[in-house]
Amino acid sequence: MAYIELKDVSYRYPYTKEQALKNVTYSFERGKFYGIIGENGGGKTTLCNLIRGLIPHFYLGRLKGEALVDGVDVRDWDTGEISAKIGYVFQNPFTQISGIKETVFEEVAIGLENLGVPKDEMIERVINVCEMLNIEDLVKNNPNELSRGQRQRVAFASIIVMDTDTLVIDEPTSQLDPEGTESVFEIIRSLKESGKTIILVEHKIDLIAEHCEEILVMQGGKIAMSGPTKAILSDFGTLDLGTMIPATAVFGHAMKEAGKPLADIPITLDEAVELVERRGE
């Protein structure tokens, strides 16, 4: 059953003429991992803002169509209550730190304080999340003095601890170095195992290919293409939509063109190795 349902949704930001979303219709199912890719300005972040309820509550503008979260239109959701349902992590690790807490432990607990979680339970949940995200050594540190990567982990911890049904993650690695990126994807990997609904906007296509079950390609405010990850990322046509396909898929197509096709077009490194080995046999 669809958990988040968009029915012919169009949206225009205030003081703009161009629609940021145009007639978007899509259903997100509970427990699935979705990847959103596409060119800059394609509407990826706007779609996240809509699902998260920031549109129309924070960004006013003009919203048409229906956007249902757990059966209730985003217009009717209380902004506070929807944040207890859908977690949101975004690009900038600096602005995701509140600036009002003196230790990482307290920073992670902010959401639980706001939700009125009893203290003993709050402590237990923060301890568990810190262990899950390997930030145990940072708990006493001042969150304002952490590195970018560490801050992003703390931002993740602050949202994961709230135990929301869904997580919307908007380009979490765009400002991180390779080490920071890897540690963020480590977190995403463990979230996937926990069975949460995850909606991830990311440009690092190899990582998208490795983790996501379904892909949406956004272009000009529309969903230009959607479907299972394998089908989308092995299709050369995806390149025409202003996005990339994994290097392994390019390799698969090159092999095909060279008259030495693999049994399938690989989208991950593991798949490519397996297909090449099988071909060799």
Added chain:
Amino acid sequence: MHVEFGNSFKKFYKTGNFWCDLYPTTKLILCFTVAMSTIVMNNWIYGFSVCLFYFIFAFFTGHGKQFTKTFLILFVIIGLFLVVIRQVGMRTGNVTPMFEIFGWIWYRESFITSLDVSSYMLGFAGGILLFFDTTPMRDLMYAFEHMGVSHVTSFIMLSSMQNIIDLRKTSVAILESQKSRGIETDGNILVRSKAFFPTISPLILGAFSSTEEKSIAMDARAFSVKRKHTFLRELKPMSQIEKILCLLFSLALISLTVWKIAAALIK
């Protein structure tokens, strides 16, 4: 280690210092009543005695160095400045010359008046300074939130402090990037001003954008949820002794004020 640290929040937060561990409102009332008493008394001996007490007390609370640094600046700005200004400004009632500096005669009457004024100004400022030096802002906001002040107000107050630090860091970063592009940022005041003014617009625009993102980040942490909040870090509630102390100090201030008004009326 993290488990131990987490479990430390199960107890009320304590520093181990008698004064610092008082409830913020208690400290506020005690400091305020003492500070106000210097205004009511309007007597330099009392005022400066209270200032001396502040010094000793600040060292007792472990904040002596920090307090002395700021209070000395206040002493120079308010204290000395007022004494000099009063000497220049007070034209009537001067009958007893004390000494002369380059033809400028200092009178006892205006000197005493200036000491009275600067002592109560310093006495009041010192009391407030002592309170803020020994009370972290977050503790004060915690107390205010328990008194019914909205958590939004509390957040604005606390995050403003951090924003000032962040803006300073951003300003340095912008100046550094200007420097790396070959723009002269060091030198005399004219050169520095020329380099500084172009940084203002990116600084302000950056602040706007980060404020928007920070609101979204806080919203993602259920900041606007309409439920009763809980607190991870809790302060020991105001004890009976603290309540009695506050009552006694407040009564003493009221009595002092009534006595001074009555004395003035009788005169």
